[in-house]
Amino acid sequence: MSKFAVPSAYLVIPFFSPGAVLQDDGEKIFGEQYLLYDILADLPDLPKPWQQMESSIPLLLKRWKDEHTSIAQLFRERQKEAAKEPMVRYTAYLLSLLHWLNGVPVKSLVHLYDGLGQLQRKPVNVEERLRFIIAQPAHHHSYIQLAELYEEAEKLFYKALAMQKKS
Known part of the structure; x- marks a missing residue:
């Protein structure tokens, strides 16, 4: 297991605070x-996951898909603070x-x-x-926007796969 200091290009709240450390578990991608x-x-x-978008x-x-309903449940129960961490995590996953989808890594959050x-x-x-989601990750409307973005991104992914197979 390796630890790495988060580079300054990624030190953006709510994702990473100054002094943040990454830990590579080496097991799961x-x-x-x-x-x-x-x-x-x-x-x-x-x-390099961006080089193997198909997988x-x-x-x-x-x-x-496995987790979004639990985030929705937190908002239904008005547990905004509990919803914040998974909202930030899944916003970061969406950025990736x-x-x-465009064949590149996230090069900077700054x-x-x-x-x-x-x-x-x-x-x-x-x-x-x-911008709205990142500024207010603990708001229900941010969850709605995030869910819509995942839906749209999924459609773009399958469209890109279809176009790739055509050529």
């Missing part, structure tokens, strides 16, 4: 530590998904919106919608 493979993209020994993106989508602006495959108004 998508452990609880989000953005690990994006942050450590330059290390040659780690998997990596379905794993992210499955995680969302959107970048991997310049996130510039990076999103350069992506070819992305949901409509994704930058504006993510």
Whole structure:
């Protein structure tokens, strides 16, 4: 198990605070530590999920499908603070998904919106919608937006797969 200091390009609240440390569990490609493979993209020994979107993106989508109802339940029970951590985690997974869909890792959270602006495959108004979610992850409306973004991203993924098979 290796530990790494989070680079300054990723120190953006609510994802990472100054002094944050990543821990590579070495076992699961998508452990609880989000953005690990994006942050450590330059290390040659780690998997590059953005180069294998056919296998990596379905794993992210499955995680969302398995967990999103529990997040919705927290909001129904008005447990906003309990919902915040999974909202942040699944927002980070969505950021990875959107970048991997375009064949690139998340290169920075500090310049996130510039990076999103350069992506070819992305949901409509994704930058504006993510600004809202990231600013207020403990709000029910943020959950609704996140769920819609996952739905739209899934459609974009299957469209990209279909286009890839055609060519």
